[in-house]
Each structure stands twice: as structure tokens, then as C-alpha cells.
Amino acid sequence: MIDPFRGLYNQTLPVADAELLFSEHRSGVFRYLCRIVGHAETARDLTQEVFLRVSRAGVPESGDAAVRAWLFRIARNLALNHIRDGKRRPQTVAIDERAAPPTQEIGAAIAEALAALPDVDRDVFVLRESVGLSYEDIAAACGLTVEAIRSRLRRTRQELRERLRGAIRAQRVVRFKRMSGDER
Amino acid sequence: MNDTDLIIDAFIDDEAVDVDALRRALADPAGREYLIEALALRTLMTAEPGGMVDAFQTRRRATGWSARSWAAVAALLTIVASLVGYTAGTRTSDRQVVPEPAASVHAPSPTKVIRLQPGIDWTERVGGN
Numbered sequence: 001m002i003d004p005f006r007g008l009y010n011q012t013l014p015v016a017d018a019e020l021l022f023s024e025h026r027s028g029v030f031r032y033l034c035r036i037v038g039h040a041e042t043a044r045d046l047t048q049e050v051f052l053r054v055s056r057a058g059v060p061e062s063g064d065a066a067v068r069a070w071l072f073r074i075a076r077n078l079a080l081n082h083i084r085d086g087k088r089r090p091q092t093v094a095i096d097e098r099a100a101p102p103t104q105e106i107g108a109a110i111a112e113a114l115a116a117l118p119d120v121d122r123d124v125f126v127l128r129e130s131v132g133l134s135y136e137d138i139a140a141a142c143g144l145t146v147e148a149i150r151s152r153l154r155r156t157r158q159e160l161r162e163r164l165r166g167a168i169r170a171q172r173v174v175r176f177k178r179m180s181g182d183e184r
Numbered sequence: 185m186n187d188t189d190l191i192i193d194a195f196i197d198d199e200a201v202d203v204d205a206l207r208r209a210l211a212d213p214a215g216r217e218y219l220i221e222a223l224a225l226r227t228l229m230t231a232e233p234g235g236m237v238d239a240f241q242t243r244r245r246a247t248g249w250s251a252r253s254w255a256a257v258a259a260l261l262t263i264v265a266s267l268v269g270y271t272a273g274t275r276t277s278d279r280q281v282v283p284e285p286a287a288s289v290h291a292p293s294p295t296k297v298i299r300l301q302p303g304i305d306w307t308e309r310v311g312g313n
Contacts, residue, residue, distance in 0.1 A: 035229075106228065110229065126229075129225070129230065134199075150190065154189055157189075157222060160225055161222075174220065174223040174227050175223070176196070177226060
């Protein structure tokens with residue numbers, strides 16, 4: 001696969017930009033990793049690893065969208081390596097005694113539904129729904145075309161609607177939450 | 185699965201959509217149902233489950249004191265100790281009675297005089313000792 005970020009690595013920004021990147025995207029990276037690895041503590045460690053790699057490699061001097069996609073590509077690779085290493089399967093979900101049981105049940109159901117998805121579909125969906133990346137950013141992060149992202153999102157939403165039908169129907173309140181741009 | 189779903193997906197994902205296509209999609213009861221379910225799914229996904237709250241913050245709360253907190257406490261203690269020491273020292277020094285220097289000091293008179301004579305009390309040798 002052709003590296004879409006080829007050519008960006010020669011130019012890097014100072015450490016201050018890595019810190020800015022951390023403050024802007026830490027939560028998004030963490031949310032993504034939480035959904036993918038299904039364990040908050042592991043996600044925290046992986047998030048730190050992501051930004052450690054960023055600080056070592058330097059931030060490519062490019063547009064915000066390209067840098068964002070580059071960052072999530074690092075996170076995605078780390079998450080996939082982690083899952084493949086078998087350290088933590090995505091089926092597992094952290095149990096928090098403070099959370100109300102229905103919340104935990106829904107959380108477990110979401111984790112289970114996500115774990116049943118193909119890796120790429122899960123990444124595409126989580127990057128869209130939990131992180132709020134645009135189709136273009138997801139395409140760059142996953143090495144796919146925008147059309148492929150559109151198609152995978154549609155298919156994944158349909159599958160999750162089936163798998164989570166009970167939880168979806170139980171929702172009495174919904175909010176139109178824009179998942180892009182400043183919402184991150 | 186149809187174009188209605190695609191149009192609504194694009195709409196809720198902040199993608200550009202054709203107004204007429206969106207109007208048609210939302211005029212369809214199935215389209216409206218899809219929109220509601222898509223938003224409900226998003227609500228589920230964006231809600232932070234109990235175990236997935238920001239671990240950076242929870243860890244900070246769990247461990248209680250960060251290195252910066254400890255440094256701040258140490259600095260505060262140092263300042264307080266310095267102030268207390270200074271205050272105590274100031275008060276103590278105010279109470280001290282400084283003795284007046286004597287007007288004239290005379291050496292006491294000798295009570296015994298010892299006279300040492302060479303050859304009697306000691307002898308000199310070449311090379312010392």
C-alpha cells in the first residue's frame with residue numbers, strides 16, 4: 001500500500017507543536033483506543049505510546065487534516081498490533097463499579113457488537129462516531145478511498161442497528177450531535 | 185439499504201448533501217426512522233461508559249497527588265517553616281540581655297611565681313630534645 005504520508009516525514013515541527021497536538025487530540029485518540037481495545041487502562045497506555053511516537057518522530061509539517069489522519073494512523077496501527085498480540089481482546093470491557101448496571105450492560109453490548117465487526121469496519125465506524133473524523137480523514141488514516149469509507153459506514157451502521165436494536169429502541173432522548181471539526 | 189440511508193448518513197456526518205435528495209429522504213417514513221435510529225446509535229456511541237471515562241483524569245484522581253502537587257506542598261512547607269523560624273528568632277532576640285562591656289579589665293595578680301634557670305631546670309643539646 002502506498003504511504004499517503006510519504007514525503008511529510010522530512011519536515012517536522014518543533015516539540016511545541018507535538019504538545020499542541022497532544023492537547024487537541026488526546027481525548028479523541030483515547031476515545032478511539034477505548035472503543036477498539038475495550039479497556040480504559042490499556043487505552044491510556046496506548047495513548048501515551050501514540051504521543052511518545054509522535055514526539056520521537058516529530059509532527060509532519062502539513063495541514064491539520066493530514067496531521068490528524070497521520071496521528072490516528074499511528075493510533076490505529078498500535079491498536080491493531082495490540083489486538084494481534086493477543087494482549088487484550090476487544091471483547092473485553094472494563095467493569096466500573098461506580099457505573100449503574102444498565103450502563104454497564106449497554107457498554108458491554110456495544111463492546112461485543114464492535115468486537116464482532118471486521119477490524120477495518122470497526123476502525124472506520126469508531127473514527128467516525130467516537131472521534132468525529134471526516135470521511136477524508138478516515139480514508140487517509142485507514143488507507144482507503146472516501147467511497148469505501150461511505151460504503152463501510154453504511155454497512156456497519158446497518159449491522160450495529162441490528163445488533164443493538166434493543167438499546168437503540170430504549171433510547172428515549174437523542175441529540176443531533178455534530179461529530180466533526182470543533183466538536184472534537 | 186438504499187440511497188435514503190446514504191443521504192441521511194452523509195447529512196449526519198457533515199458531508200455535503202443535495203437539498204432535494206435530503207427532502208425526499210426525510211419525506212419517507214423509513215428515512216425518518218433511519219435518522220432517529222442513526223442518532224440513537226450515535227448517542228450510545230458517544231456516551232462514555234463507566235469504564236471509559238478519561239483515564240488520564242481518573243488516574244490523577246485515583247493516585248491523589250501528582251509530583252507537581254507534592255512539589256507545591258514542599259514549597260509551601262518551606263515558606264511556612266522559614267516564616268515561623270524568622271518570627272521566633274526575632275522575638276527571642278528582642279528578649280536577649282546583651283551584657284554591657286566592662287569599663288576596665290585588669291589581669292588578676294599572680295599567686296605563685298615560677299622561675300626556670302638554664303642548666304638547672306633544663307639543658308640545651310645540639311639537634312634538639
